[in-house]
Amino acid sequence: MVDTPETASQTAGPYVHIGYTPNFAGINGVYFQDLGAQMIKGDVSGQRITLTGVVYDGTGTPLRDAMVEAWQADAGGRYPGAEGADPAFAGFGRCPCDAESGEFRFETIKPGAVAWPTGGIQAPHITLWIVARGINLGLHTRAYFSDEEAANAADPVLGRIEHKSRIPTLLASPEGEALYRFNIRLQGPEETIFFDA
Numbered sequence: 001m002v003d004t005p006e007t008a009s010q011t012a013g014p015y016v017h018i019g020y021t022p023n024f025a026g027i028n029g030v031y032f033q034d035l036g037a038q039m040i041k042g043d044v045s046g047q048r049i050t051l052t053g054v055v056y057d058g059t060g061t062p063l064r065d066a067m068v069e070a071w072q073a074d075a076g077g078r079y080p081g082a083e084g085a086d087p088a089f090a091g092f093g094r095c096p097c098d099a100e101s102g103e104f105r106f107e108t109i110k111p112g113a114v115a116w117p118t119g120g121i122q123a124p125h126i127t128l129w130i131v132a133r134g135i136n137l138g139l140h141t142r143a144y145f146s147d148e149e150a151a152n153a154a155d156p157v158l159g160r161i162e163h164k165s166r167i168p169t170l171l172a173s174p175e176g177e178a179l180y181r182f183n184i185r186l187q188g189p190e191e192t193i194f195f196d197a
Helices: 013-020 149-154 164-170
Strands: 048-056 067-072 092-096 103-109 125-131 139-145 171-174 179-181
Touching: 067 103, 092 103, 139 164, 139 171, 164 171
Parallel strands: 048 179
Antiparallel strands: 048 103, 067 092, 067 125, 125 139, 171 179
């Protein structure tokens, strides 16, 4: 048996869009539409919203080649597959950032509060996963809603954050009717909080 060294880890590189969003990459015919392109599948319950933002690197430059995935509960706080979950809501979205502006955009619903396994509830939130050049492992974060102050104050995850001054990096802010902005900063003084997977 030949003893070979471990292959070095690589960043997502230019191939992430070919594999995850082939239609976006101009490779048509693999799928009718890219997986995760549509979170709402029909007559969904709850408030329809748009979550948008930009992923910025440490210099404040938009990462125009990033891809963001969203995972969330339905308006009743249930994930797909759970008893009583809304069948018209996928709970999953995938969005390559715009090649010009670097913006991602999810047409979704405002999630409900989710039960915490040991009791209590988690405030409405959307879990996000980010991949891009320069990122060896995908980054996990959460977008909470700044207009859910009482729920955020009781949230067990937000409650564990030692440096309370950093909590605003996890808050999506309303920008007009049913539109929320959540910018993700990979480094710098306003660096977004990232979680272990």
